[in-house]
Amino acid sequence: MKPPRFSAADRRFMARALALAERGRGTTNPNPVVGAVIVRGGRIVAEGFHRRAGRAHAEVNALGALRGGARGTTLYVTLEPCSHTGRTAPCTEAILAARPGRPARVVVGCRDPNPIVDGRGIARLRRAGLRVDVGCLEEECRAAIAGYAIWVREHRPLVTLKAAATLDGFIAETASRRRRAPVWITGRQARRAAHELRATHDAILVGAGTVRADDPQLTVRLPGRRAARTPLRVVLAGRRSLPKGARVLDGAAPTLTIRDPTGRVAVKPALEVLAARGIQSLLVEGGAAIHGAFIAAGLVDRVALFLAPKLIGGGLPVASGANLSVARALSLGPISVRSLGPDLLLTAEVTRR
Ligand SMILES: NC(=O)c1ccc[n+]([C@@H]2O[C@H](COP(=O)([O-])OP(=O)(O)OC[C@H]3O[C@@H](n4cnc5c(N)ncnc54)[C@H](OP(=O)(O)O)[C@@H]3O)[C@@H](O)[C@H]2O)c1
Ligand SMILES: [Zn+2]
Numbered sequence: 001m002k003p004p005r006f007s008a009a010d011r012r013f014m015a016r017a018l019a020l021a022e023r024g025r026g027t028t029n030p031n032p033v034v035g036a037v038i039v040r041g042g043r044i045v046a047e048g049f050h051r052r053a054g055r056a057h058a059e060v061n062a063l064g065a066l067r068g069g070a071r072g073t074t075l076y077v078t079l080e081p082c083s084h085t086g087r088t089a090p091c092t093e094a095i096l097a098a099r100p101g102r103p104a105r106v107v108v109g110c111r112d113p114n115p116i117v118d119g120r121g122i123a124r125l126r127r128a129g130l131r132v133d134v135g136c137l138e139e140e141c142r143a144a145i146a147g148y149a150i151w152v153r154e155h156r157p158l159v160t161l162k163a164a165a166t167l168d169g170f171i172a173e174t175a176s177r178r179r180r181a182p183v184w185i186t187g188r189q190a191r192r193a194a195h196e197l198r199a200t201h202d203a204i205l206v207g208a209g210t211v212r213a214d215d216p217q218l219t220v221r222l223p224g225r226r227a228a229r230t231p232l233r234v235v236l237a238g239r240r241s242l243p244k245g246a247r248v249l250d251g252a253a254p255t256l257t258i259r260d261p262t263g264r265v266a267v268k269p270a271l272e273v274l275a276a277r278g279i280q281s282l283l284v285e286g287g288a289a290i291h292g293a294f295i296a297a298g299l300v301d302r303v304a305l306f307l308a309p310k311l312i313g314g315g316l317p318v319a320s321g322a323n324l325s326v327a328r329a330l331s332l333g334p335i336s337v338r339s340l341g342p343d344l345l346l347t348a349e350v351t352r353r
Helices: 008-022 058-065 091-096 120-127 138-144 146-154 188-199 208-214 267-276 288-296
Strands: 035-040 043-049 074-079 105-110 131-134 158-166 170-172 203-207 232-237 255-259 281-284 302-308 336-340 343-349
Touching (some): 008 035, 008 043, 008 058, 008 105, 008 138, 058 091, 074 138, 105 138, 138 146, 146 158, 158 188, 158 288, 188 302, 188 336, 203 208, 203 288, 208 288, 255 267, 267 288, 281 288
Parallel strands (some): 105 131, 158 281, 158 302, 203 232, 203 281, 232 255
Antiparallel strands (some): 035 043, 035 074, 158 170, 302 343, 336 343
16 A cells, blocks of 8 residues: 655644653553644644553543544544553544544554554554554654563563763773772763653663762752652672662662672573563663673664763773674664763664664
8 A cells, every 4th residue: 555645734743742642751651652632624622642551542532632523533643543452442442432423534653563453453443434544753653662662572671772981982990090989971961961861761770880880879860850750770780799888779769680690690581571570661871891791682772872072091991891793793873963061972773684
């Protein structure tokens, strides 16, 4: 079938639905964020989004906010309506049962990657005679649920590797210097962006080496803003116990320590443990050995690298221990660059071959 074309108005309404979806970010887990708007005569007449698992889905909330019936309306929804009974009834049936009158058209951002939906919701609506156009702002809609998509298909969270480095690629001074109190590599704006990054992840992970060297708290601290949720703190530990009084164990947020008798936790099973707890997005915050372990396992989806305009000529690199050949390197797609005061934030996605 020829892919439908979408007008500028379609894209504008879908962009609004995407913005609504974001309001659920952090509270819908393990469900994806979803937004919906209903348009009549070129104007938005109802809006909805999914706020929490077990509560109404975005389409049902939008239909519930609609006055004067659905006849002749267009429903825009960022994700394919569900067709199965989970904790709530299927949205396809709510759309078909809308009274008086059904929507004239349903515009869907992207298909639901969940194998139990995956096109069935769209097929159900079409079978019932509705016009359904799929793929409006598809890339953006997919990106909004990237963590959910990996979780539901691969049973692991989406992994973002994050580090702050000098321009010559070092995340810390040499061990002899490191014994003193840790120093910030990047400036205030970059550190704020790092906390914003934490706020969009379900969990934050570090290695025992980082706990010993920096004693990080691994909480979201954004002045003037209450975080929507507290990410789970995860430590990959070796055989040694963590220092008594380490701030990751302070109870400010839940902490999970994963150990392995060999002293090297295997990355894939650790990710499966996290996925089983509903973790769909994981921010890996170092140090070098842990970054190396994720790179060696090929389990990195995104990179967020803060670069400070400093040269130290030696120290601990961003990652160590994997030593892949250039031919087997994890390759990244286009790098996007953001200036944060004197620092840069480089972000990119790993391209799967
Ligand atoms: N600038 C930044 O963005 C940034 C961020 C984080 C850390 N850092 C710096 O990085 C340094 C720490 O890095 P690091 O490389 O020494 O330590 P690390 O990567 O934080 O932790 C390594 C330790 O984790 C444990 N571990 C468990 N499973 C592992 C696995 N599969 N692979 C490797 N280690 C595993 C082992 O603990 P045991 O030792 O108990 O066996 C290992 O020694 C600190 O100096 C810190 O300041 C910088
Ligand atoms: Zn639904």
